[in-house]
Each structure stands twice: as structure tokens, then as C-alpha cells.
Amino acid sequence: MNRDTALHIGRFIILILVQVMILNHINFLGFLNPYIYIIFILLAPININKSLFLLVSFLLGLTIDMFGDSGGVHAAACTVIAFFRPVALSSVFGLSYEFQTVKLGNVSFGERLAYVTLMVLTHHVVLFSLEIFNFSHILLIAKKTLFSSLFSIVVIMLVLVVFRRNDS
Amino acid sequence: MQQIINFLIKNKHSLLFILLLFLSLIFTIQSHSYHRSKFVSSTNFISGGMYGWQHAVSDYFSLKEENKRLLQENELLHNQLSALGIDSLSSKFIDTISFDKPYTFTKARIIKNDYSKLDNYILINKGEKDSIFADMGVITDKGIVGIIENTSKNYSRVISILNSNSRINAGLKKSNQYGSLIWDGKDPNIVQLETVPRQAILKEGDTIITHGRSTIFPRGIGVGTIINYTLDQNKSYYLIDVKLFNDMTDIGFVYTIKNRDAEEIKSLEKLKYE
Numbered sequence: 495m496n497r498d499t500a501l502h503i504g505r506f507i508i509l510i511l512v513q514v515m516i517l518n519h520i521n522f523l524g525f526l527n528p529y530i531y532i533i534f535i536l537l538a539p540i541n542i543n544k545s546l547f548l549l550v551s552f553l554l555g556l557t558i559d560m561f562g563d564s565g566g567v568h569a570a571a572c573t574v575i576a577f578f579r580p581v582a583l584s585s586v587f588g589l590s591y592e593f594q595t596v597k598l599g600n601v602s603f604g605e606r607l608a609y610v611t612l613m614v615l616t617h618h619v620v621l622f623s624l625e626i627f628n629f630s631h632i633l634l635i636a637k638k639t640l641f642s643s644l645f646s647i648v649v650i651m652l653v654l655v656v657f658r659r660n661d662s
Numbered sequence: 663m664q665q666i667i668n669f670l671i672k673n674k675h676s677l678l679f680i681l682l683l684f685l686s687l688i689f690t691i692q693s694h695s696y697h698r699s700k701f702v703s704s705t706n707f708i709s710g711g712m713y714g715w716q717h718a719v720s721d722y723f724s725l726k727e728e729n730k731r732l733l734q735e736n737e738l739l740h741n742q743l744s745a746l747g748i749d750s751l752s753s754k755f756i757d758t759i760s761f762d763k764p765y766t767f768t769k770a771r772i773i774k775n776d777y778s779k780l781d782n783y784i785l786i787n788k789g790e791k792d793s794i795f796a797d798m799g800v801i802t803d804k805g806i807v808g809i810i811e812n813t814s815k816n817y818s819r820v821i822s823i824l825n826s827n828s829r830i831n832a833g834l835k836k837s838n839q840y841g842s843l844i845w846d847g848k849d850p851n852i853v854q855l856e857t858v859p860r861q862a863i864l865k866e867g868d869t870i871i872t873h874g875r876s877t878i879f880p881r882g883i884g885v886g887t888i889i890n891y892t893l894d895q896n897k898s899y900y901l902i903d904v905k906l907f908n909d910m911t912d913i914g915f916v917y918t919i920k921n922r923d924a925e926e927i928k929s930l931e932k933l934k935y936e
Contacts, residue, residue: 515716525778544675552682561709563783563819565693566686573686577679624690626780
């Protein structure tokens, strides 16, 4: 086990702990919680084995579900964004993704924001559609998706800036 | 055959994705139907233990509030005792065996409380070890909280009244008309009482209590007060907004209610249908 694998496993555990112990209880304005555990999926290595990545993402979501008593909604949302991550990566970074030279630590702020926004929006749309699971509440789904996404994006960008790795 | 295997190998990522998505959708659908969501639940050893540990720390922050609430409840109970002409010294021996009521109350502590989702669950720190089982009622000193839905050895999951699957019978205090409590997912302090017949005479501020029509809650547990009511489309039933006595966002200790006669009543009810 090399240093990188240990880093990712540590990140997996710490993100779950922070999410379920602190962030799930924020309830800003009564209903807003930031979901930052998807940083794990955002920062996973570009050249990771795809099947392994899907399985780990599913496991990440399922763990959050277990703590939050939410059935399988996080698992579904995580699996979806893990599957569509290559699409998001190539549409945002274009050529540099094709050559696998992207390092999230040293891309421009705009590109990073676009990538995070794309992933968070996809995740939250799936999450809240499944959590509410009722088309008569479609306005509630839209409201929750929009505000939670804003909150999540801001927090995730802050976390990425604060915990930036300096070894490039 | 070769082609099928080639197809499987070529599309293994997509197939895995579909499989995992399908799995999580099954869990999701299960969680949206009452009494089915046994598989992914926070009553297990890891998450239950972690919430218990977390609560052991965060408990200290609400001690003052909790003390005040206990004092208020004590005051109320003392007043009721003196109103009944019983002095707290003369009746020291109140044992549960000689109670003629079939209900026994057990205290428990909430270690996880949700109210921001559409389907909310509460986790409490008592389980089968403390003879708590599914379909027992959960209340605070002020009013109802929910019904036990899923238990493990040390923890139980309560389906909160703030859950779109929860249907609890409740009715007016001043008459015998009743309906079922639902939640529209908007305000954690306001629930809806539906299917109250239009013959009922309502006024804003009327008290809603449980009616003891099921084996879960005894008669007379407080629910809330009416703040608004309208007739439904067919003009045959009222839809009533009820402000809860409990602040669902701020509950610490609860009581579970065990009905000793539940089995007996249920076996009778079963006879009716066979």
C-alpha cells in the first residue's frame, strides 16, 4: 500500500465522519445541509480502475445512507456522479484530461468551479428527487436542490482551498 | 456465446453501474414504504454506537434546558397529585404491578433527530434489551413524537410524526370525531389532521389528542392545537393544520409506551378478518 492509497482511504473515513457527525446537523434556515463527502469522488485519481471506483462510490453513499436513515438515495446519487465523472472531466478540462495530465490542485479557479458545480448539481438533483420521491413536490425538489447546491459548492470550494496539497 | 461474453466484458462498467443503481433504487423504494426499510438502518452497531458516543459529548450543552423541562414536568405532576388529594409522602409505594392500566412507560434518550427531510427518523438509545419492540408509541411530557419502527439489541428507530409514511390516529379533545395525522413536509412544527368528518364542530385553538383507537397510544396524549382548518374538495372532510405541543427540533428525552394488552387486542382483531 503506497502513500496515495492511504491518503484516499483516510479521506474516505474522515469525510464520512465529518458529514454524519457535524454537517448533517447544521440545518441552516431549517432545511439546508452541505454535502461535502463527495469531495472523495471529486478528488479520486483520474486513472483509477473504473469498476473499483463505482463500487467505492456506491459504498460511500451507502454508508452515509446508513447513518442518515435515508434508504439508498446517497448511494444512487454517488453511483451516478461516479459514472458520469469522465464526462464532466472531459467537458471541463478538454484536452488535458485526454492526456491525463489534470491535477485539480493546479487548474485555474474557473475550471475548478465549473467541475465542482457540474458534479454537485448532478448529485443533488438525483439525491433530492429520490429523497422526496414524489412529483407533486416538484417545487420542493427544485428549491432544495438549488439552495443545497449553492451551500455545498461554497463549502466544497472552501475545503479544497484550505486543504490544498502543496506537493506538485 | 463468445459474443455474449465479449459484450459483457466490453460493457462491464456500464453493467456494474446499472446493477449498483438498481440496488440503491431498491433500498430507496423500500425506505419509502412503511415497515419495509430493515436493511439500511442506523440501528446497527457501528452507526448506533457512533451516535451514542457523539451524544455523550453534546449532551452537556443541553443540560440546563433539560433540567428546566424536568422541573416543569415535576411541577405539573405534583399539582396533579395534590389535586387528586394524594400527598407525595403518603403514597411512596407506587409499583407498576398494581397499576390497573395496561400501559408501562420507559424513558429513553434521543441520540439522533432529523426534521429537515420529508421522511424523518429518530434514533433512541434503548432497544430489545430493554424490551422495546416495534409498534410501541413514543411521547414526551408534552405530546406525541412517533412510533417505534425498527429495533436492534441496543437501539431503536422511531418513525417520527414528521414522516410522510406516518399515519397516527388522533382526534378532538371535546368530541369523539377523529382522523389521521399526516405531514406535508413544510414546517416541522405543524402537522395536518385529515379525514375529520364535516359534522365536527371546530374552532381555532381547540386541542387535538390521541384517541386510543389503536394499541399504540393510550387515550389523552396531547398532540397540538388547531391553527387553521379548511374543508376538502368534496366538502365532506376537514383538513386541519395542527401546531404541535412539542418543538420537534428540540427534544432530548422521551418515554416509550408499552401496551401489555396489545397482543390480546390484535389477536381479537385478526379473528374479525378470518
